[in-house]
Amino acid sequence: MSDERQDEPRTSFLRSCTIQRRVIGALLMREVITRYGRHNIGFLWLFIEPMIFTLGVTTIWGLTKATHGSDLPIAAFALTGYSSVLVWRNMPSRLVDSIEPNLSLMYHRNVRIIDIFAARLLLEGVGVATSFLVLTIIFAAVGLLQPPEDVLKVVIGWVMLAWWGTSLGMFLGALSHRSELVDKFWHPAAYLLFPLSGAGFLIDALPTKFANFILLLPMVHGVECVRDGFFGSHFVAHYDLGYMAMCNLFFTVLALAEIRHASRNLVPA
Amino acid sequence: MIRLENVSKAYRIRSGPRWVFRDLNLTLERGEKIGILGRNGAGKSTLIRLIGRVEQPTSGRLLTDMSISWPLAFSGAFQQSLTGLDNLRFICRVYGSDPVEAAAKVDDFAELGRYMREPLRTYSAGMRARLGFGISLAVDFDCFLIDEIVAVGDARFQQKCHDELFVKRKDRAMILVSHNDGYIREHCDRASVLAGGSLTHFTDMDAAYDYYQAHDRE
Known part of the structure; x- marks a missing residue:
């Protein structure tokens, strides 16, 4: 990805990787400083913020018994649902309109759009994942939920969701450089997709026709997989990771093409 | 070449x-x-x-x-909301130079003193030029x-630039x-x-x- 590979034929792949790592590291540090500053708890907000959200939603859902009167573990249901929403929603939100404010950084040849995206995605992913992990441990410790039945399934589902957030985010992030309409439409779209994303219901509880329609949304498969790993013995999970991977791959390719287009027309300030 | x-x-x-x-x-x-x-x-x-x-x-x-x-010009290459020191650290990380050593060099060249810890948007045009030029000298370019x-x-400032560029770096x-x-x-x-x-x-x-x-x- 680094440009030195392109105009300096002697730059080896290994050296390119070093440069890439250095640049993303520098961007990470800068992002932490500009976003959280050096006051109060600083970068701890990175995972405290999603934790507060998730805690609030878990409490409300727990009190209102938002599930369908079944014997589902409500804390695990809310935690998996809302944490999943945070991944696929926060990643694109952080990338939409992220090129413009970072233009002055791309004055440096090794800093590319993809590096800026990578740094923001990493921060977002680490923040939400840490929040998810810490809350799982706390909830399990106080007996609100049972530890996951199959950790591997949880991790796979989570990685698939993160991939979905990454590809959608990179695509929208690069597209937003072309048109400001992306920013205008992303917010209502994210808001409207939330109730459809599988966070607040189980596919199994839906009428079949409606379920088939909902299963067109890739993130639904990820949430179902995470929940299968958590409390799979309590319900029948419906998901197809192959379908989700195809969607993710499709958006990844679109995203890379759009990033390439944006890079070519970039005019750093 | x-x-x-x-x-x-x-x-x-x-x-x-x-x-x-x-x-x-x-x-x-x-x-x-x-x-x-x-x-x-x-x-x-x-x-x-x-x-x-x-x-x-x-x-x-x-x-x-x-x-x-990077093109050493009046503007560009720096983040206005960050301090001079944070800009310096960022560039050192990107180009793989030692930030501590670079900070000493830039301090010596740019003579910004306490302003190194203030955001760039509070700088005058001359201060910005000094910082920018100083930071570029901290990285080794061909x-x-x-x-x-x-x-x-x-x-x-012009005399200092002259010494740094055309005397100390005359082989570049x-x-x-x-x-x-x-x-x-x-x-x-x-x-x-x-x-x-x-x-x-x-x-x-x-x-x-x-x-x-x-x-x-x-």
Whole structure:
């Protein structure tokens, strides 16, 4: 990805990787400083913020018994649902309109759009994942939920969701450089997709026709997989990771093409 | 070596594409100092931004085996909301230099004192130029791209720039861009004139200047 590979034929792949790592590291540090500053708890907000959200939603859902009167573990249901929403929603939100404010950084040849995206995605992913992990441990410790039945399934589902957030985010992030309409439409779209994303219901509880329609949304498969790993013995999970991977791959390719287009027309300030 | 092969650049404006220049060719060897003369709007800064890989050419190739600085200009390359020190650290991380050593150098050169810990937006133009130039000296480049920045600042700053660039780093390659021939005559081995969307090379400064004067309106 680094440009030195392109105009300096002697730059080896290994050296390119070093440069890439250095640049993303520098961007990470800068992002932490500009976003959280050096006051109060600083970068701890990175995972405290999603934790507060998730805690609030878990409490409300727990009190209102938002599930369908079944014997589902409500804390695990809310935690998996809302944490999943945070991944696929926060990643694109952080990338939409992220090129413009970072233009002055791309004055440096090794800093590319993809590096800026990578740094923001990493921060977002680490923040939400840490929040998810810490809350799982706390909830399990106080007996609100049972530890996951199959950790591997949880991790796979989570990685698939993160991939979905990454590809959608990179695509929208690069597209937003072309048109400001992306920013205008992303917010209502994210808001409207939330109730459809599988966070607040189980596919199994839906009428079949409606379920088939909902299963067109890739993130639904990820949430179902995470929940299968958590409390799979309590319900029948419906998901197809192959379908989700195809969607993710499709958006990844679109995203890379759009990033390439944006890079070519970039005019750093 | 830096080699530009048939490099062209167009910007899309409301009325369609506008070609800044077409099919430029240029070769610069290690240690060579070349001046590029052109009037305002001739495309000097665009050319130097392409060489610094700030922007991509619309067509053509750019080959190099040297490390090239970013274009040292009045603006760009820095984050206004960050402090001087944070900007310095960022650039050191990107280019792989030691930030502690660099901070000492920049402090010595830019004489910003306590302002190193203030956001850049509180800086005066002169302070910004000093910081920018200082930071670029903290990174080791084979070739420096200079977009008239040395022309700003007071006599003391200019003297310091001169010492750092043309005395301490006289073995490095440089590309200087200016509309003022005096500066280029003083520091460059040869000059090229950018006019009418094409680049013409001269080994003789007077010939370059005559051509520049004759094509002043293009």
